[in-house]
Amino acid sequence: MKFKSNFKVIAPATIANLGCGLDALGLALESPGDEVFVKPSNKTGIHISSILNNKTKIPLETDKNAAGVSAKLVLEHLKTNFDLDPKAGLDLGLNKKVAVGHGLGSSTASAVAGAFAVNEAFGCHLTKRDLIPFIMKGEELAKGQLRVNSLLPSLLGGIILTRDHQALDFHRLPLVKGLQMVVIYAQKQVLDKTQLRNNLTSKTDVANAIQQSANLGAFVQALYTSNLDLLSSTLTDHIAEKHWSALIPFFKELKATALNNGALGCGLAGAGPGVFALCKNSLEAEKVAKAMELIYTSNNIENTVIRSKIDHEGVRLA
Amino acid sequence: MKFKSNFKVIAPATIANLGCGLDALGLALESPGDEVFVKPSNKTGIHISSILNNKTKIPLETDKNAAGVSAKLVLEHLKTNFDLDPKAGLDLGLNKKVAVGHGLGSSTASAVAGAFAVNEAFGCHLTKRDLIPFIMKGEELAKGQLRVNSLLPSLLGGIILTRDHQALDFHRLPLVKGLQMVVIYAQKQVLDKTQLRNNLTSKTDVANAIQQSANLGAFVQALYTSNLDLLSSTLTDHIAEKHWSALIPFFKELKATALNNGALGCGLAGAGPGVFALCKNSLEAEKVAKAMELIYTSNNIENTVIRSKIDHEGVRLA
Numbered sequence: 001m002k003f004k005s006n007f008k009v010i011a012p013a014t015i016a017n018l019g020c021g022l023d024a025l026g027l028a029l030e031s032p033g034d035e036v037f038v039k040p041s042n043k044t045g046i047h048i049s050s051i052l053n054n055k056t057k058i059p060l061e062t063d064k065n066a067a068g069v070s071a072k073l074v075l076e077h078l079k080t081n082f083d084l085d086p087k088a089g090l091d092l093g094l095n096k097k098v099a100v101g102h103g104l105g106s107s108t109a110s111a112v113a114g115a116f117a118v119n120e121a122f123g124c125h126l127t128k129r130d131l132i133p134f135i136m137k138g139e140e141l142a143k144g145q146l147r148v149n150s151l152l153p154s155l156l157g158g159i160i161l162t163r164d165h166q167a168l169d170f171h172r173l174p175l176v177k178g179l180q181m182v183v184i185y186a187q188k189q190v191l192d193k194t195q196l197r198n199n200l201t202s203k204t205d206v207a208n209a210i211q212q213s214a215n216l217g218a219f220v221q222a223l224y225t226s227n228l229d230l231l232s233s234t235l236t237d238h239i240a241e242k243h244w245s246a247l248i249p250f251f252k253e254l255k256a257t258a259l260n261n262g263a264l265g266c267g268l269a270g271a272g273p274g275v276f277a278l279c280k281n282s283l284e285a286e287k288v289a290k291a292m293e294l295i296y297t298s299n300n301i302e303n304t305v306i307r308s309k310i311d312h313e314g315v316r317l318a
Numbered sequence: 319m320k321f322k323s324n325f326k327v328i329a330p331a332t333i334a335n336l337g338c339g340l341d342a343l344g345l346a347l348e349s350p351g352d353e354v355f356v357k358p359s360n361k362t363g364i365h366i367s368s369i370l371n372n373k374t375k376i377p378l379e380t381d382k383n384a385a386g387v388s389a390k391l392v393l394e395h396l397k398t399n400f401d402l403d404p405k406a407g408l409d410l411g412l413n414k415k416v417a418v419g420h421g422l423g424s425s426t427a428s429a430v431a432g433a434f435a436v437n438e439a440f441g442c443h444l445t446k447r448d449l450i451p452f453i454m455k456g457e458e459l460a461k462g463q464l465r466v467n468s469l470l471p472s473l474l475g476g477i478i479l480t481r482d483h484q485a486l487d488f489h490r491l492p493l494v495k496g497l498q499m500v501v502i503y504a505q506k507q508v509l510d511k512t513q514l515r516n517n518l519t520s521k522t523d524v525a526n527a528i529q530q531s532a533n534l535g536a537f538v539q540a541l542y543t544s545n546l547d548l549l550s551s552t553l554t555d556h557i558a559e560k561h562w563s564a565l566i567p568f569f570k571e572l573k574a575t576a577l578n579n580g581a582l583g584c585g586l587a588g589a590g591p592g593v594f595a596l597c598k599n600s601l602e603a604e605k606v607a608k609a610m611e612l613i614y615t616s617n618n619i620e621n622t623v624i625r626s627k628i629d630h631e632g633v634r635l636a
Binding site: 018020021022023024025051161163164169171173187200201202203205206208210212213214215216217218219220221224225228233234239240272 | 338339340341342343347399445462479480481487489491492518519520522523524525526527528531533534535536537538539542543548551556558
């Protein structure tokens with residue numbers, strides 16, 4: 001049995017519910033990404049030896065963090081189905097670079113990295129697609145309603161359109177070169193995702209539904225035709241944003257500022273509180289990032305600003 | 319001033335609200351189409367000398383039929399803005415091949431043909447896009463809520479995605495070769511469009527809105543990637559069909575039969591009562607058409623069945 005160790009895996013942060021793509025579109029950022037270091041171990045099973053940047057005190061116990069759970073499940077699967085020593089084990093070191101609870105798919109990135117790392121260590125028997133159920137369990141998606149908007153771009157990179165979550169009917173969309181993403185969040189604000197989901201009313205206006213669908217169709221058209229004006233006109237959510245954004249400090253000001261400074265669109269990262277602005281190039285992104293940051297700093301809100309290209313590859317060896 | 323006469327114009331029938339594209343997608347049929355014959359006239363202005371196939375008794379008066387109104391408005395515009403004899407006039411003969419009131423954009427086709435014919439007769443000063451406001455008035459769209467789902471494909475051909483009706487922000491989608499459309503309708507059933515629009519509740523479930531948007535995004539993806547399996551999975555309306563189809567005899571049976579016989583999708587043409595089935599090729603379409611027809615004939619419902627390719631050109635010289 002081939003075994004590889006002493007390597008590093010990176011799984012990108014993601015922005016789910018991108019623009020008009022509520023529960024449909026997710027996008028991977030080139031950075032940040034959660035990192036997993038794989039080292040050999042004398043002990044059976046998955047052991048997490050260290051967590052760097054562990055601001056939210058994720059426990060080291062394998063069963064209590066997303067990377068550990070997905071890694072463990074993949075290892076068990078490999079032992080059952082492939083020619084793997086039943087006593088095989090791995091030591092994982094996690095570097096938690098994606099902030100927890102700000103809408104960037106943090107637990108997903110850890111789960112993706114953990115699952116990918118184990119498969120890589122023991123001979124790459126599984127495809128990326130094969131890893132999905134293990135990752136889902138790793139981030140406990142399987143317990144709730146199945147939503148893979150963060151998982152798929154972190155695994156595969158790029159912009160992914162999910163048509164049917166249950167059937168895993170998803171599609172990679174083409175990318176327009178040069179696009180840059182800005183994300184800003186107030187460091188101390190962490191939203192309760194269940195509360196957010198509950199805040200979303202179960203009904204929406206038919207007019208909103210029609211506009212949302214036309215925008216998502218036109219979003220795909222814009223990517224295929226590299227039409228940035230069209231892309232810009234589609235990047236508005238007509239269903240959830242008005243409910244969710246009310247909880248985010250200065251959202252209206254952030255959005256107006258981003259658009260006034262040339263952003264193609266601005267909205268919530270996932271269900272927030274992160275706010276994204278998609279920009280046509282790095283120069284625009286720099287300008288937009290500074291202007292958005294000023295909104296928070298001038299109001300004494302500690303914040304983090306991310307600028308990143310779109311990731312094309314998904315989870316990968318570093 | 320150049321003047322051309324003794325020619326024929328054809329404007330195709332259309333299927334608006336195609337599948338997941340409620341108020342967003344329209345498609346042009348290669349046939350039937352309304353025809354306008356242009357002949358010289360000694361009289362000033364637009365005169366309609368004959369209407370063939372005039373089952374619904376559309377009046378000959380210029381101001382009382384869609385072709386006449388749009389033709390008149392274009393002529394007035396040309397006289398005001400171009401070097402046209404103020405006394406210039408045209409004789410139009412209309413061949414009404416698109417059945418009125420069955421969801422095939424009948425008045426639109428007439429209005430498109432009338433506007434195009436006059437522009438063609440007097441030197442083609444206007445682009446197809448320029449003709450849109452005159453056509454809208456011709457079919458009295460301008461009086462109600464602006465909806466151009468039928469107008470655009472009849473004018474331009476193909477499948478058109480309209481993102482914003484007011485702003486006329488519309489986009490031609492790519493076509494998959496070989497597709498054929500089947501349409502069936504009960505000859506004696508003509509629905510009241512206002513009643514239909516009122517039947518649609520003003521709210522829809524968020525889950526439906528999300529599914530509709532994901533489907534429309536995936537519909538565009540399917541056309542760009544020529545993925546017929548994906549196309550098929552997207553062709554369902556989650557918002558209006560359940561409200562509107564209840565008024566259509568044997569709708570459930572027609573839809574099940576179409577799908578069981580290999581149709582990619584089946585739904586309402588416009589707001590009905592026409593029912594369309596999109597098929598991957600002419601052989602499948604023949605099978606589907608026969609099976610759908612049998613539902614109506616075996617229940618003693620007089621019906622019309624149309625089989626047609628998708629039109630690529632829109633209104634044109636015959």
